[in-house]
Structures are given as structure tokens and as C-alpha cells.
Amino acid sequence: MKLYIKYMVSLRCKMMVEEELKKLGVRYGVVDLGMVETPEDLTPAQRQQLKENLLRSGLELLDDTKSILIEKIKNVITELIHYSDELPKVNYSDYISEKLDYDYTYLSNIFSEVKGITIQQFIIIHKIERVKELLLYNDLNLTEIAYKMHYSSVAHLSNQFKKITGLSPTFYKQLKEKRKSNLENM
Template sequence: MKLFLKFDFTKICNVLLEEKLNACNFKYQQTAFGEIELLEQVSKQQFEEFNNSIKDYGIYVIEDAKKIMVQKIKDVIIDMVFNDENDISVKTSVFLAEKLNQNYSYLSNLFSEVTFTSIENYIILQKIEYTKTLLTNEELSLTEIAYKLNYSSVAHLSKQFKNTTGITPSAFQRIIIKRKENRID
């Protein structure tokens, strides 16, 4: 039997971090997604224990200032794309500059310097990941998805999808449908 699951990665990460922070008896406050303020000093040993406890889950404490800002950029982009409450039609440069209170040129240059790709490419990757999620878990047409993600047309979404994944959204849908049909109950 196969189970098809829908994930809320933000909630998963928040619950996991809460469990790990509480296990270490840290007094903390989550100030933003991926950002936690420790409300009291912790020993180096306590910090190392916490750090080691989250590494198995692919979560790492970032200590380099540039990498911290890049992670903040990524978090804002993910929130912008995946959070239905955000107005995705707002220009990305304006959205990022306002959310991070930084000049977009600075953010763009820093992102490229650290990740060796552009903010625009990262946004496309996130939109395609969200498209795959919507195609897998929702009953939305490509037209509805293109509108939801602020694409100018279905053709534009389809082209970016194929350039990123190597297959068209329709082919991706057929694969998902075939997998669901072939599952053993």
C-alpha cells in the first residue's frame, strides 16, 4: 500500500526545532522562520549538543554573516512563493528589499556571490517545486497554477517547468496519475 502525503515543511521544522530546543532546556524565542533568539547564555557544550542534535535532520546553525543573509533571502523567497497569503504579484525586488530592509542590489550581489546563482533562478526553482506540489496534491489546472504563481501565461510556466525538470507539467501530471493508479492497496 502506498500513501500519498502532503507536507507543511514550515510546521515540521518548527515542531522539530521546538522539541530539540526544549530537550536542551534552552529559553528561546522564535523571531522569524529559521531565526531563534536564545534568551540566556548557553555553554559551548550545550550549543554543540544542540547543533549535533539537529544535523541529522539537515538543519545547521549558520554563523557566517553573509550566509545568514543569504538564508534570510531564501526564507523570504520560500515564504513569498509558498504562502498563499502573500501577494506574489508584487515585484520580487521590492518584496525582498522591504522584508529584509536592505537594498535589492546588495541582496542580489550577495546572493550570487555566495550561491553562484541568481535570486531569479532561485525563485524559478521554488515556483517549480510549488508547481509540482500543486500538481501532485491539489485539484488545480495548469491555468489556475500559472495564475496563482503570477506567470504571464501557461506557456511561460510550462517552458520554465520543462527547462527545470526536463519534462512538461502535463507529462509530470500523467506520471503522478499513473503512480496513483498503480499503487497497491
């Protein structure tokens, strides 16, 4: 049986989920991308206890199919943008559709209905978050970042960055460096 748990794609969250399963004596196989595979169904009591324990840890056991699908979409995008060195050679819609084995229009409609933004807007927000990380913690220049993140040009990246953050990438980096310098001088 597969259980779907809403959590950030991180080692810490994965370990928290595994710990809760062990406490309940639930055997499990894979814990990955918000999904846990168990060889047998949980009893209603185990399911309820797991739900309560996860909630105390800030995690959520998902029950309805729409929520599960939304989390799968978000996890695919998050893993792709934040944890993969190589963005897909195909466009995002084809990649997501292939990865989840659903028609993209169906996925897009459900995502927009539940989240209030499009999948494309969600992707852009996450790409800009990744660009922020690269600006602050990496030795890449803006041209290299634009190439790495598959922007058509530095201008396109800069325009999208400014639209989302209100700042140019260069100003954002200078602002963070100035704050860091001020903290070090205290």
C-alpha cells in the same frame, strides 16, 4: 539574542529545534523562519552542545553572517511561494529587499556568490516545484495555476516548466497519474 538555524520551514523542524532548546534549558521566544530569539546569550558550552544536537537531527546552527543572510533569503522565498496563498503585488526583488531590510543588489550579489545561482533562478525553481504540487494535489487547471503563480500566460508557465523539468506540465501530470494508477493496481 538571535540564533540562526538552517532548517526547512516546517512544523516538524520547528518542533525539533524547540525540543533541543528545552533539553539544554535554554529559554526562547520566537522560533520562526530559521531564527530563534533567546532572551539571553548562550554560554559557549550551550552553543556548542546545541550545535552538536542540531547537527545530529540534520539541522545546522549558522555562525557566519553570509550564511545567515542566504538562509533568510531562501526562507523568505520558500515561505512566499510554498506557504502563502497570495504572491506579492510588488516584484520579488522589492519584496525581498523590504522584508529583509537590505538593498536588493547587495542581497543578490551575496546570494549568487555563495549559491552559484541568482535569486531569480532560485525563485523560478521554487515556483516550478509549487506548480508540480498544484498539478498533482489540486483541482486547479493550468490556466488557474498560471494565474495563481503570477505567470503572464499559460505558455510562459509551460515554457519555464519544460526548461526546468524537461517535461510539459500536461505530460508531467499524466506521468504521475499513470505511476499512481500502476501502484494502485499492484
